[in-house]
Amino acid sequence: MFTTRIQLTLSLTVATLVASACMPMSKKVGMDYPALVQDDVTTFQAFFEKRFPDTEKADYINGVYSIDADARSQWESLEEFPPYELSVDQGKALYETPFANGSSYATCFGDGAVRSQYPYYDEDRAMVITLELAINECRTANGEKVLKYKKGDLAKVSAYMSFVSRGQAINVDVASEGAYNAYMDGKEFFYSKRGQFNISCADCHMRATGFYLRADVPSPGLGQTSHFPTFRTKWDALGTLHRRYGGCNENIRAKAFSAQSPEYRNLEYFQTVMSNGLVFNGPGSRK
Amino acid sequence: MININTLLSSLVLSLMLALSGLASAAEATNATQMIAEAEVMNKAAGEIGYEWRDTASYIADAKKALADGQEDQAYQLANEAYEQAKLALEQGKLMRENWQQYIPM
Numbered sequence: 001m002f003t004t005r006i007q008l009t010l011s012l013t014v015a016t017l018v019a020s021a022c023m024p025m026s027k028k029v030g031m032d033y034p035a036l037v038q039d040d041v042t043t044f045q046a047f048f049e050k051r052f053p054d055t056e057k058a059d060y061i062n063g064v065y066s067i068d069a070d071a072r073s074q075w076e077s078l079e080e081f082p083p084y085e086l087s088v089d090q091g092k093a094l095y096e097t098p099f100a101n102g103s104s105y106a107t108c109f110g111d112g113a114v115r116s117q118y119p120y121y122d123e124d125r126a127m128v129i130t131l132e133l134a135i136n137e138c139r140t141a142n143g144e145k146v147l148k149y150k151k152g153d154l155a156k157v158s159a160y161m162s163f164v165s166r167g168q169a170i171n172v173d174v175a176s177e178g179a180y181n182a183y184m185d186g187k188e189f190f191y192s193k194r195g196q197f198n199i200s201c202a203d204c205h206m207r208a209t210g211f212y213l214r215a216d217v218p219s220p221g222l223g224q225t226s227h228f229p230t231f232r233t234k235w236d237a238l239g240t241l242h243r244r245y246g247g248c249n250e251n252i253r254a255k256a257f258s259a260q261s262p263e264y265r266n267l268e269y270f271q272t273v274m275s276n277g278l279v280f281n282g283p284g285s286r287k
Numbered sequence: 288m289i290n291i292n293t294l295l296s297s298l299v300l301s302l303m304l305a306l307s308g309l310a311s312a313a314e315a316t317n318a319t320q321m322i323a324e325a326e327v328m329n330k331a332a333g334e335i336g337y338e339w340r341d342t343a344s345y346i347a348d349a350k351k352a353l354a355d356g357q358e359d360q361a362y363q364l365a366n367e368a369y370e371q372a373k374l375a376l377e378q379g380k381l382m383r384e385n386w387q388q389y390i391p392m
Contacts, residue, residue: 192382
C-alpha cells in the first residue's frame, strides 16, 4: 500500500514535470521580442495563405469579402454608396469644431491622418493606447467630457481619421518586455475558449473561417482590425472595434468586457500586429 | 497521428478535470444559501475573466423569485447559476494554463 502510494506520487510528479517542460512559456524575459513576434506573424499569415490559396494577402483587409465571392459582389454594390459616408462627414465636422478652450482635435492629431500610429504600447504608462482611447484623452486634456466608446460621435471622429489615413501601412512594433507582455495577453485572449459555448476567437476566425456558421461565414482573423470603425447593417450605424468584440463575446455567451478595457486593448494590439504588412482601410461596411 | 504535446496536454487536462470533479459541490440547503454560493463562485470566475453571459441574470432572477416567496424556483435558478459559474471557473483555469495547446496549425 505504502509502495503503491509512493509510485503514484512519483508517477504524477514525473508526468507533471514532463508536461510542464513540453508547454511553452507564455511570457519571456530578455528575449528578442521583435523576432519572436515576427515568427508569430509569419505563422499566422501562412495559416491563411494555406487555407485560401486564391486570396491575395493584401485583400484580407476586406474581411469575409476576401474569401466569399458571392457576398463580395453584394458588398461592392453597397460600397458604391457607402453607408458610412454621412458618418465620415459628421466626423470631419466634429474634428474641425473647436473645443471650449479654443483647441481642437487637430491640436492633438494634426490633420488626423494618424491611424497607423495606433495601437501602440506606451512604455511610460505601461499600457496599450488605441486610437479611440487617444481621442478621448485628447478631449479630457482640453477640458471636454469623454465620449462613449462603442458608437456615436467618438466612432464618427475615429471614422473620419481612419478615412483620411486610408492606405497607411499596418506596422505595429513590439519591442520591449512590457509591449511583449501586452501582446501575449492579447494572444492568450485570442486563442482561449470562453463563454458557455466554449469558443475562442480563433475557433471562428481561423478554424471556421470559410465555412458557414448558421447563415454566415466568419471572417478571416487576418486583416480584421484594418477597417474599423465599421458600419454594420445589423447595427444600422457605425460601431467601433471594441463594440464588435463585446458582441462577439456575448454571442458565445461570455460576459463582455468594457470597451477600452485592458483585455480588449491588448486583443486589438495582438490582432493588429498579426496584420502587419497590410494597410488600414477604415471605415468599412459589413452585414 | 497524435503528437506527444497534444497527448500530454490531453492527459494533463483529463487529470485536472478529474481532480476538479472531486472539489466540493454546493452544499446549500435553501435558496438563500444557494444564491450566496452562486455569487461567490461567479465572482471567482469573473476575477479571472471568465464569467459567462447569463450567470448574473440567473442570480438576479433567483433573488426576485425568493423575494416573491417562490423558494423552490429561487433555489433552482441559483443552482443553475452556481453550476454555470463552476464550469466557467474550471474553463478559465484550464485555459490560463493550456491556451497555447489550442492554437490552430
